[in-house]
Amino acid sequence: MSLVVVGSIAYDAVETPHGRVDRMLGGACTYIALSASYFTKCRVVAVVGEDFAQEDADLLAGRGVDLEGMERAPGKTFFWSGVYSHDMNDRMTMRTDLNVFADFNPKLPESYRTAPYLFLGNIQPELQRTVRAQMNGLRLTGGDTMNYWIQDFREQLVATIAEWDFLLINDSEARMLSGEQNLRRAANVILDMGPNTVVIKRGEYGAMLFRRDQYFIVPGYLLEEVFDPTGAGDSFAGGFIGYLAERGCDLKSGHVDRRDLARAVIYGSVMGSYCCEKFGVDRFRSLTRDDIERRFREFRTFTEF
Amino acid sequence: MSLVVVGSIAYDAVETPHGRVDRMLGGACTYIALSASYFTKCRVVAVVGEDFAQEDADLLAGRGVDLEGMERAPGKTFFWSGVYSHDMNDRMTMRTDLNVFADFNPKLPESYRTAPYLFLGNIQPELQRTVRAQMNGLRLTGGDTMNYWIQDFREQLVATIAEWDFLLINDSEARMLSGEQNLRRAANVILDMGPNTVVIKRGEYGAMLFRRDQYFIVPGYLLEEVFDPTGAGDSFAGGFIGYLAERGCDLKSGHVDRRDLARAVIYGSVMGSYCCEKFGVDRFRSLTRDDIERRFREFRTFTEF
Numbered sequence: 001m002s003l004v005v006v007g008s009i010a011y012d013a014v015e016t017p018h019g020r021v022d023r024m025l026g027g028a029c030t031y032i033a034l035s036a037s038y039f040t041k042c043r044v045v046a047v048v049g050e051d052f053a054q055e056d057a058d059l060l061a062g063r064g065v066d067l068e069g070m071e072r073a074p075g076k077t078f079f080w081s082g083v084y085s086h087d088m089n090d091r092m093t094m095r096t097d098l099n100v101f102a103d104f105n106p107k108l109p110e111s112y113r114t115a116p117y118l119f120l121g122n123i124q125p126e127l128q129r130t131v132r133a134q135m136n137g138l139r140l141t142g143g144d145t146m147n148y149w150i151q152d153f154r155e156q157l158v159a160t161i162a163e164w165d166f167l168l169i170n171d172s173e174a175r176m177l178s179g180e181q182n183l184r185r186a187a188n189v190i191l192d193m194g195p196n197t198v199v200i201k202r203g204e205y206g207a208m209l210f211r212r213d214q215y216f217i218v219p220g221y222l223l224e225e226v227f228d229p230t231g232a233g234d235s236f237a238g239g240f241i242g243y244l245a246e247r248g249c250d251l252k253s254g255h256v257d258r259r260d261l262a263r264a265v266i267y268g269s270v271m272g273s274y275c276c277e278k279f280g281v282d283r284f285r286s287l288t289r290d291d292i293e294r295r296f297r298e299f300r301t302f303t304e305f
Numbered sequence: 306m307s308l309v310v311v312g313s314i315a316y317d318a319v320e321t322p323h324g325r326v327d328r329m330l331g332g333a334c335t336y337i338a339l340s341a342s343y344f345t346k347c348r349v350v351a352v353v354g355e356d357f358a359q360e361d362a363d364l365l366a367g368r369g370v371d372l373e374g375m376e377r378a379p380g381k382t383f384f385w386s387g388v389y390s391h392d393m394n395d396r397m398t399m400r401t402d403l404n405v406f407a408d409f410n411p412k413l414p415e416s417y418r419t420a421p422y423l424f425l426g427n428i429q430p431e432l433q434r435t436v437r438a439q440m441n442g443l444r445l446t447g448g449d450t451m452n453y454w455i456q457d458f459r460e461q462l463v464a465t466i467a468e469w470d471f472l473l474i475n476d477s478e479a480r481m482l483s484g485e486q487n488l489r490r491a492a493n494v495i496l497d498m499g500p501n502t503v504v505i506k507r508g509e510y511g512a513m514l515f516r517r518d519q520y521f522i523v524p525g526y527l528l529e530e531v532f533d534p535t536g537a538g539d540s541f542a543g544g545f546i547g548y549l550a551e552r553g554c555d556l557k558s559g560h561v562d563r564r565d566l567a568r569a570v571i572y573g574s575v576m577g578s579y580c581c582e583k584f585g586v587d588r589f590r591s592l593t594r595d596d597i598e599r600r601f602r603e604f605r606t607f608t609e610f
Contacts, residue, residue: 086486087486181391181392182528182529182530182531183527184527184528184529185529202510205507205510205511205524206510206524208524208527214606214607215527215607216607216608216610217524217527217607217608218524218608218610219510219511219513219522219523219524222488222489222513222520222522223487223489224487224489224490225487226487259610262609262610263610265610266610299610300610301519302519302520302521302522303521303522303523303608304567304609305521305523305564305567305568305570305571305604305605
């Protein structure tokens with residue numbers, strides 16, 4: 001079932017212990033859409049500048065992503081640059097030029113409005129809310145956020161996620177949002193805010209899913225070589241919601257199949273792990289659904305007892 | 306099958322965000338033996354001082370632990386005190402009085418020498434080697450070590466673990482011993498040193514087991530309240546080798562049942578998680594095998610997909 005993804009499309013400059021790239025396609029929306037495209041039809045809502053390259057649009061279109069909602073504005077595309085620490089657990093932002101993204105005011109094409117699945121990438125919470133309000137007949141809404149909105153736009157953020165089915169968040173942000181150090185308690189506080197499902201990403205340590213009546217935990221995939229972790233969390237998001245959309249899941253129901261939820265977390269983990277194997281989005285240029293299924297089975301092999 | 310455990314028996318003073326205890330039973334050998342005693346007959350090799358309380362000996366004996374190898378020496382029992390950080394991921398050692406442990410020279414009672422299972426707790430590597438040399442007909446030897454021996458006694462340590470079937474080690478120590486940051490590579494380097502199995506503990510994030518042809522990863526159990534993490538790693542060790550001994554596993558064989566290995570890691574994780582629920586060894590005063598099986602099933606519920 002078709003999925004609308006809202007967020008940034010960007011150019012990134014990245015330096016990791018394995019090398020450096022001065023300009024490559026990036027942005028949350030890009031990673032989420034590329035990743036989800038292996039599971040379901042994806043339609044993006046984003047803004048790019050006049051410098052946005054045709055080959056980058058072609059990469060998305062080549063994966064069947066609908067670009068009708070990708071607005072082209074006068075000016076330059078959002079630019080971000082960062083440097084990773086030796087163990088790649090930390091990164092330092094060197095530069096953020098919002099450019100055309102500064103005035104991003106997402107407008108949904110008519111053809112998007114009846115899509116049943118919506119993923120709201122990390123943007124200003126009020127904008128996330130506006131997008132949702134433009135949709136009719138949503139079956140499932142989920143989204144992401146970050147420390148900046150939690151600290152400085154808390155009230156808006158809380159009002160926004162109250163309308164979501166799931167919140168995807170990393171561990172330190174879950175602690176910040178909930179005020180609880182313990183992740184089990186943090187998840188319960190967030191469930192009280194409205195979402196019926198909370199997914200907490202723990203970087204190399206994996207991910208956890210919480211609902212009122214159940215929880216699921218998966219360890220991270222052990223890569224021998226992490227080339228570039230940029231976009232791994234967004235690729236997780238794409239695999240997670242992409243699989244739920246493929247399966248037609250409705251999280252509001254009390255009868256969600258436990259296995260669908262758990263497998264969505266696994267597919268998210270698979271996509272996040274593949275993303276790290278090359279710089280930027282490069283791994284998605286050759287990745288196949290067969291590769292995804294092979295790693296899904298490997299997850300089963302190394303976690304089953 | 307019967308298991309010999311060598312290591313420290315101590316008195317600890319511990320402060321965590323939940324409280325403080327000035328003197329309680331502790332030491333690696335204590336935790337390992339108490340934990341393993343739920344699975345197999347345990348025989349300890351250790352030294353205590355004249356101040357060692359009868360009630361503490363009774364706790365061990367009450368769990369069926371053979372104390373014939375627990376030597377009583379003139380002087381005081383090993384004493385350690387530590388303070389945990391707010392999130393309990395770090396601890397600072399405030400005091401270490403080796404006392405009678407300074408001259409610990411483990412001698413095995415005749416009745417211990419034919420036991421098929423041996424776990425060498427974290428002591429001087431040369432002493433670990435001496436103990437192993439006193440045994441006849443060992444089926445399985447495993448052990449633990451720490452940063453101090455890796456840094457300052459590397460040659461002795463490498464010669465010692467070359468004779469073991471498994472090394473149990475935490476993630477930062479695995480990196481230190483192998484010189485590899487990536488844990489998959491670190492495990493391969495350690496496998497090259499002799500052990501056919503490496504188990505890497507990751508604290509709250511769980512544990513991993515590596516052999517040449519397979520690996521297994523389990524996330525940590527999510528406690529709502531960690532009272533005191535002291536002894537959690539040693540309780541893991543006890544559950545791990547205790548279960549292997551109960552099952553009669555021989556890790557040298559190329560035909561080890563994959564499930565036995567994975568389940569040993571789960572039982573280790575179960576015992577480590579229970580240990581954190583109360584101060585020191587207190588949880589073991591009431592813990593039953595039924596509790597252990599219940600949490601084992603819970604691990605299955607939250608990891609299966």
